[in-house]
Amino acid sequence: MSSAPPPTSDKGPGRLGAAFHPHALSLASRAVHADDYINSQRAVAPPLQVSTTFRYADDPDALRPWDNTDPNAPYDSHMYSRDSAPNTTRLEAILTDLIGQPTLTYASGMASFHAMIVFLNPRRVAIGHGYHGCHGVLDIMKKLNGLEKLELESDDDLAKLQPGDVIHVETPLNPTGEARDLEHYARIAQAKGCYLTVDATFAPPPLLDPFQWGADIVMHSGSKYFGGHSDILCGVLAINRKRIEDPSSQDQAKNWMAALRYERLVIGGVMGSLEGWLGVRSLRTLELRVERQSSNAGRLVAWLAAEKAKPDSLVAQVVERIHHASLQKEASDPDSWLLRQMPRGFGPVFSIILRDATFARRLPSKLELFHHATSLGGVESLIEWRAMTDREIDPRLLRVSIGVEGWEDLRADFERAFAALIAEQAAKKA
Ligand SMILES: *Cc1c(COP(=O)(O)O)cnc(C)c1O
Numbered sequence: 001m002s003s004a005p006p007p008t009s010d011k012g013p014g015r016l017g018a019a020f021h022p023h024a025l026s027l028a029s030r031a032v033h034a035d036d037y038i039n040s041q042r043a044v045a046p047p048l049q050v051s052t053t054f055r056y057a058d059d060p061d062a063l064r065p066w067d068n069t070d071p072n073a074p075y076d077s078h079m080y081s082r083d084s085a086p087n088t089t090r091l092e093a094i095l096t097d098l099i100g101q102p103t104l105t106y107a108s109g110m111a112s113f114h115a116m117i118v119f120l121n122p123r124r125v126a127i128g129h130g131y132h133g134c135h136g137v138l139d140i141m142k143k144l145n146g147l148e149k150l151e152l153e154s155d156d157d158l159a160k161l162q163p164g165d166v167i168h169v170e171t172p173l174n175p176t177g178e179a180r181d182l183e184h185y186a187r188i189a190q191a192k193g194c195y196l197t198v199d200a201t202f203a204p205p206p207l208l209d210p211f212q213w214g215a216d217i218v219m220h221s222g223s224k225y226f227g228g229h230s231d232i233l234c235g236v237l238a239i240n241r242k243r244i245e246d247p248s249s250q251d252q253a254k255n256w257m258a259a260l261r262y263e264r265l266v267i268g269g270v271m272g273s274l275e276g277w278l279g280v281r282s283l284r285t286l287e288l289r290v291e292r293q294s295s296n297a298g299r300l301v302a303w304l305a306a307e308k309a310k311p312d313s314l315v316a317q318v319v320e321r322i323h324h325a326s327l328q329k330e331a332s333d334p335d336s337w338l339l340r341q342m343p344r345g346f347g348p349v350f351s352i353i354l355r356d357a358t359f360a361r362r363l364p365s366k367l368e369l370f371h372h373a374t375s376l377g378g379v380e381s382l383i384e385w386r387a388m389t390d391r392e393i394d395p396r397l398l399r400v401s402i403g404v405e406g407w408e409d410l411r412a413d414f415e416r417a418f419a420a421l422i423a424e425q426a427a428k429k430a
Helices: 027-033 086-099 109-120 132-145 182-192 256-267 273-283 286-308 314-318 337-341 357-366 407-429
Strands: 103-106 124-127 148-151 166-170 195-199 217-221 235-239 319-323 349-354 382-385 397-401
Touching (some): 027 086, 086 235, 086 273, 103 256, 109 132, 109 195, 132 148, 182 337, 235 256, 286 314, 286 319, 286 349, 286 407, 314 319, 349 357, 357 397, 357 407
Parallel strands (some): 124 166, 166 195, 195 217
Antiparallel strands (some): 319 349, 382 397
């Protein structure tokens, strides 16, 4: 079967081959051009290809099993869309370039996490209190094979790790937006012979490169920032190149990419073509969106924190605590791991704990620009009373996902909503 990694941009004959660009292109340019080499059409905007199956070569002498090369489209040929398809291949080509390591896409973030755990097949996974869905996958694995979950933040639990086990770090965390130190966990993984997997959904490029700090596999819910418009489900696994000892090998130990791709073909958790097409469109503006969203969030968090420090301000009357990586103590230390790992911003999601659960339930209805909805990462700002989808969460917690709007408008919306909440409470008491 053709389990070779998706072609990387240095192989293609495209208009913008290496000869035209002896210097390295910026992330923003690569997001627009990384897939030019697969573009055999004259259409500037990529076509949407919905076919699930693709014609074999006309020449019988050219037929090679699992290697469907159509001479008219040498860089865009496929067999069956459970293996690969044009739109998702283009999406993977851009992601591979932006993330900097070979990348596969999946039907959803959860499908990619499941694929990663099935592939690594650990006896134990050390995991913290991040996204609750990942715990759901581990509970299913426990039912199937007795997999044991360990607490990431407990030294006693980390002491139980054995070679071949997994340390899974989500950073920044869902829902608080607080970051974790990848160098710290990479040292433990190295010492114990464990794999370090990182859920970097909350810090897509250009905010964090977990491979630089020792990750073996990086996963993303591409439904969030890679999609960025609240209209696709997508999961992403990127593989550290050092786990591809021999690119031509089908042996799992020597080529993680081929092995993962083979398992994806068998299990079938691939993205649809429409989602792949929407994903390509979305990635063109990844850096613009993420930088804007992250700086908007940083400004709003700084404003909330400053207001909260003023006695009797509206914010102080409503908000008990604010969580975000920008408020972690390390954020003010230029030599800290946090500034080393996240020098370009701390991500667009933060959480606020209100003074009581009634405030948290009622605040979203007072906001005009923020939609009250789950999920995050889109161009539109969202707020969620997290108790709606997470049974174990503090009922006073609101998760905020900042979009690309003008941040002053978002600030004014918060001010209006806090005032309305206080007025409502006063009216009830009267
Ligand atoms: C949303 C999310 C997931 C799950 O992704 P889906 O695409 O919804 O399946 C996993 N991890 C984190 C951190 C998330 O925010």
